[in-house]
Amino acid sequence: MGNEEKTRPPQQQERQPGLEHEMNPSPQSRAQAYRAADKLRDKVAIITGGDSGIGRAVAVMFAKEGADVCVMYLDEHTDAQETQRLIEATGRKCLLIAGDIGNSAFCQEAVEKTVAEFGKLDIVVNNAAEQHPQESIEDITDEQLERTFRTNIFAMFYLTRAALPQLKEGSVIINTTSVTAYQGSPSLLDYSSTKGAIVAFTRSLSIALSKKGIRVNAVAPGPIWTPLIPSTFPESKVESFGANTPLGRPGEPDEVAPAFVFLASDDSSYMSGQVLHPNGGRVVNG
Numbered sequence: 001m002g003n004e005e006k007t008r009p010p011q012q013q014e015r016q017p018g019l020e021h022e023m024n025p026s027p028q029s030r031a032q033a034y035r036a037a038d039k040l041r042d043k044v045a046i047i048t049g050g051d052s053g054i055g056r057a058v059a060v061m062f063a064k065e066g067a068d069v070c071v072m073y074l075d076e077h078t079d080a081q082e083t084q085r086l087i088e089a090t091g092r093k094c095l096l097i098a099g100d101i102g103n104s105a106f107c108q109e110a111v112e113k114t115v116a117e118f119g120k121l122d123i124v125v126n127n128a129a130e131q132h133p134q135e136s137i138e139d140i141t142d143e144q145l146e147r148t149f150r151t152n153i154f155a156m157f158y159l160t161r162a163a164l165p166q167l168k169e170g171s172v173i174i175n176t177t178s179v180t181a182y183q184g185s186p187s188l189l190d191y192s193s194t195k196g197a198i199v200a201f202t203r204s205l206s207i208a209l210s211k212k213g214i215r216v217n218a219v220a221p222g223p224i225w226t227p228l229i230p231s232t233f234p235e236s237k238v239e240s241f242g243a244n245t246p247l248g249r250p251g252e253p254d255e256v257a258p259a260f261v262f263l264a265s266d267d268s269s270y271m272s273g274q275v276l277h278p279n280g281g282r283v284v285n286g
Helices: 053-064 077-088 104-118 140-166 187-208 254-263
Strands: 044-048 068-073 094-098 122-124 173-178 216-221
Touching: 044 053, 044 140, 053 068, 053 077, 053 104, 053 122, 053 254, 068 077, 068 104, 077 094, 094 173, 104 140, 122 140, 122 254, 140 173, 140 187, 173 187, 173 254, 187 216, 216 254
Parallel strands: 044 068, 044 122, 068 094, 122 173, 173 216
Antiparallel strands: none
């Protein structure tokens, strides 16, 4: 990887999930050029990991399309407050809720607070995740394995289960999986395994909820420039991040967010159980 073209300045953050305001460069925003069409007018969405990265981009585009948004995040308060500012600048409302989505009671509480604040819930975006590279499966501790699965897939069960009584015909659930679910990742065995589980979760849940008129789809991003990257990888990998894609660069969160808008809106009314692939040109046949 060291012979690949450099795409970013070398950098590293010391802890996950990482902070967007410390990234260099900051993820590029195309939000000003985004033309909304009231596709989510007066909808209410809840988004995990909505403080930064893909989650922030989705939250802001949802707001531009007319939705009020609950942003769930761990403890990145500065980033979350910036997301709130961006949402409220569109004229929509934003509720911030901090806590660990790997805790079932927290997910239940977040749904209750969202409904109390906005009166309903229409869209659930299960987006938050963590990853911890290891050279060998022998280096993955029991604690890391459980933590990765708890954040990345258990939390989707927790939040979806809590939200389901509030959802009605026409509601949607969108899950963030990854290109690693399709092509694998030798240094991210536990992470890529959770992402594969998310694909199966999406497909199975879509069938289970079809008679209720609730659609379930997913998005499988490739290498996207988010705080998770400098908080995961060493500087040498960060500076060439995304260079091995056919497009030769990492994607920006705003290049992924429109896929979520599409799946959240009636534009995708005949799609359920499907996965979209904004991944820089990799063909995964999934």
